[in-house]
Amino acid sequence: MQSFIENETTYEVIPFTWPKGYKADGVYVGLRKNPETKDMGWLYSKVPAQAAGTYTTNQFQAAPTKLTKQTINHEHLLQAIVMNTANANSVTGQQGMVDALEMQSLAADKLGLENNLVGVASTGIIGEPLPMDLIKKGVDKLELLDNDYVTEAILTTDKHTKTISIQIDIDGKVVTITGFCKGSGMIHPKMATMLGFVVTDAKIADGALQEMLSQQVDATFNQITVDGDTSTNDMVVTMANGLAENEPIANDDSVNAQKFSTAYNAVLSQLAQDIAADGEGSTKLVEVNVEHAATHADAQKVAKAIVGSNLVKAAIFGEDANWGRIIAAIGQTSAQVDIDHTSVWLNDLPLVIDSHSADFDEVEMKASLADKKITILVDLNVGNEAGQAWGCDLTYNYVRINATYRS
Amino acid sequence: MQSFIENETTYEVIPFTWPKGYKADGVYVGLRKNPETKDMGWLYSKVPAQAAGTYTTNQFQAAPTKLTKQTINHEHLLQAIVMNTANANSVTGQQGMVDALEMQSLAADKLGLENNLVGVASTGIIGEPLPMDLIKKGVDKLELLDNDYVTEAILTTDKHTKTISIQIDIDGKVVTITGFCKGSGMIHPKMATMLGFVVTDAKIADGALQEMLSQQVDATFNQITVDGDTSTNDMVVTMANGLAENEPIANDDSVNAQKFSTAYNAVLSQLAQDIAADGEGSTKLVEVNVEHAATHADAQKVAKAIVGSNLVKAAIFGEDANWGRIIAAIGQTSAQVDIDHTSVWLNDLPLVIDSHSADFDEVEMKASLADKKITILVDLNVGNEAGQAWGCDLTYNYVRINATYRS
Incomplete structure (x- = not known):
């Protein structure tokens, strides 16, 4: 209990x-x-x-x-x-x-x-x-x-x-x-x-x-x-x-x-x-927290765009800190962003600071990506609203399960 | 020439x-x-x-x-x-x-x-x-x-x-x-x-x-x-x-x-x-044609929703005529639909007629799904506009390529 x-x-x-x-x-x-x-x-x-x-x-x-x-x-x-x-x-x-x-x-x-x-x-x-x-x-x-x-x-x-x-x-x-x-x-x-x-x-x-x-x-x-x-x-x-x-x-x-x-x-x-x-085929839970958004709706939208990106999901499955995909997912939304001052942390390790690579230690980051739960924090730097979303990684098993669902 | x-x-x-x-x-x-x-x-x-x-x-x-x-x-x-x-x-x-x-x-x-x-x-x-x-x-x-x-x-x-x-x-x-x-x-x-x-x-x-x-x-x-x-x-x-x-x-x-x-x-x-x-990892080109939509925008939206559905894409990779996923993708859009009279053909074979399974021959359908180009035709039965979209299947190779892109 x-x-x-x-x-x-x-x-x-x-x-x-x-x-x-x-x-x-x-x-x-x-x-x-x-x-x-x-x-x-x-x-x-x-x-x-x-x-x-x-x-x-x-x-x-x-x-x-x-x-x-x-x-x-x-x-x-x-x-x-x-x-x-x-x-x-x-x-x-x-x-x-x-x-x-x-x-x-x-x-x-x-x-x-x-x-x-x-x-x-x-x-x-x-x-x-x-x-x-x-x-x-x-x-x-x-x-x-x-x-x-x-x-x-x-x-x-x-x-x-x-x-x-x-x-x-x-x-x-x-x-x-x-x-x-x-x-x-x-x-x-x-x-x-x-x-x-x-x-x-x-x-x-x-x-x-x-x-x-x-x-x-x-x-x-x-x-x-x-x-x-x-x-x-x-x-x-x-x-x-x-x-x-x-x-x-x-x-x-x-x-x-x-x-x-x-x-x-x-x-x-x-x-x-x-x-x-427990998403089909998933090996990891992905939680995205968005802070300092202009509106709550913006924060929710950005969080959901990141957990929804096939490219982000596949990179997380591959335990690859490909932050460009996170930035691309943010930029695809209509949410207000500060394109020069967007920051991203992965499991509390800085990944992007002010829209530049945080010069992270690849070995440390890779080790962190081995976790079963990946937490991504995004600071949009434009307001005071927050939002959250959850997803999972995209894996071979997702494809296998859904290529053969009816059989 | x-x-x-x-x-x-x-x-x-x-x-x-x-x-x-x-x-x-x-x-x-x-x-x-x-x-x-x-x-x-x-x-x-x-x-x-x-x-x-x-x-x-x-x-x-x-x-x-x-x-x-x-x-x-x-x-x-x-x-x-x-x-x-x-x-x-x-x-x-x-x-x-x-x-x-x-x-x-x-x-x-x-x-x-x-x-x-x-x-x-x-x-x-x-x-x-x-x-x-x-x-x-x-x-x-x-x-x-x-x-x-x-x-x-x-x-x-x-x-x-x-x-x-x-x-x-x-x-x-x-x-x-x-x-x-x-x-x-x-x-x-x-x-x-x-x-x-x-x-x-x-x-x-x-x-x-x-x-x-x-x-x-x-x-x-x-x-x-x-x-x-x-x-x-x-x-x-x-x-x-x-x-x-x-x-x-x-x-x-x-x-x-x-x-x-x-x-x-x-x-x-x-x-x-x-x-x-030539989408990453793809083995098949998918073309969707939508007919009898209320507006051209509706037709384009429905066509793109179908080629964009991970579940449809994985089923096509698996050569599985899982038409429920096509119907679900259509229903997710805001396009005007006739929920009782939507029909779908796959490579000219009837798959869904008036929102019911067309009672197709699974062997013939499976053989057709082995083609390198899959054409899906949707009849929305609500107007006279048409639209088109193209995509590819979702495969193990898509996941492999994107799990390891930076390496």
Whole structure:
């Protein structure tokens, strides 16, 4: 267990646990090839939970993403989400929506819930009809348990599950926030990301959950990129069932709101970084911090341009301090720059000072580039705003995985 | 020799030749590692030629690019261009401009020209000072000859030179247009591209050359991408010395203007495709044609999004007809789409019809994907505009080349 203090908030990162009132399960039904994995799962709250979501901006939005958005927008309540991997039910025409609705119905019936309290999430290959016989078999097998199998049941080419549980104290009540997600490829979220779920037992004031999610997604999931491709299925869904029995938390400046918001942000930020670190084929997590930008938007744009550059990514894979590519990536953006006074550090070693090579020690720099996490700091020297983004290196394995994805 | 008829214009593609009045040369001075190559060169016209250019929009525009732009803008005349590879003289601070000016001066002095008739072009690594001793040695060695060595003296990771010569007949006068360029990596031109040079002996009316170049660059060089990275040194420079002694050609609807413009476009288009086909590590040229778009800009945007998608590029390398990635790339753009009636063909085989899998024969499709040129046709079904873009596949070699570029 680790304690963190941020913005004067203390929070504990604890081993994976479901917040009060949540049950879940995951099973294998044959959607994936490997029977040692899980490929269907669900998540259930004993009581209807406040719900909020952000969704892909890809115009070919998949049926389950569309349906979950409609379902959440109905009354901003959810009590369960049923999920599958290996088939995204995307670009599947009218049949896709029929199948998503049936998947929702199957889960709702088994749980004795109204359809409009059940979200649906699918990920995997695009353009093939959802095998409904397997989906039906999956819902039949799913139970209401305490295991974390659902966090595995949404993975595709991900190397491992991505989960985090955090506890905070709100007026003497223990509040737990648990998040999990899948990432890997086609990761370049715009206003949303790949599948991400954050559930809490906190009691949240009406409307505040969507506000917090939307604000925080912009600075976390929307600031990661693996390959510049935005999926048709991206969504982040969050549920808050109130069973921690704290006083309702608003999205305001109160101490409790700040405390919750800090912990909530830590969950989103950690999941986003996990996705970047486990980008398809990646060997390194790349974090870019931009300082002294004219605007926050400029800082975010520059940070994302650097983590998004294939050339920067390939150089980092090769552990080559090719800073000209970082400078070129900065210059490609519309952000205000000071072309004579831009500076760049790599893992705290000066790389470029005032737009000139910092005359670094190649051996020391090369050794630093062997790290699993590479941090790039950019000083734009034009203002006081900062921004951040995360990505990964571009490797032979990225090419291998994506040259043969359907085989 | 091959004859082409396009827009009722006949033009001949002829073996490489310099148009009337042009001389050139290329030498090896030690900028590149391999002494069997050329690394400096120049191009000279016996008389001052009308000149036009387009330049990178990267904010860190390199000194030689800046200087050549200033030089051309002075009187829209050039008589020579001196070039080097292996060092881009980019992000080299004030010294960079001092060095570019000296390189210009050295060439002008040797040729007995005013400085402001001499352009300068550099390409190669960013951030290292230009080795002026070698540049001086190069200018000393260069002569006024008829060889094509200069077309080799601008290559970096390019596998081969990219050249084309076309002849047309304008009112009984033979007009020659010769172009050459370098491409390979950091290719994602915005308003310009990597180094490209197009010289002709045509006589062009005042102002018409820049108009034609700017219009045609948008539909050719600006529609290619290798890796989404825009270089600091991109430029296309064109010279027309009038020695063919035709009546001056305006940029209008006259027969001669159409004839010249068609041939000129064939030069630019061929060079742009050569760059895409020889993208770093590439094994295939990818051409995307978009039809029935709402606007030309939409069509261009969709075409470029598809050739720019890492996932599409990796699938093409793997010869995998993963059409979901093409659909996802289309949906990522802001172009107007009909999400239920989008169709895609690959090398004339139907892949997606009305947003559903075309139920294609996987064996036949796989065989077609073995071709060296992959043509993707997209029907957006929303209007009457068309667009085009070119790119290449994403391969292990792209990663290898860019993981080790500086070594």
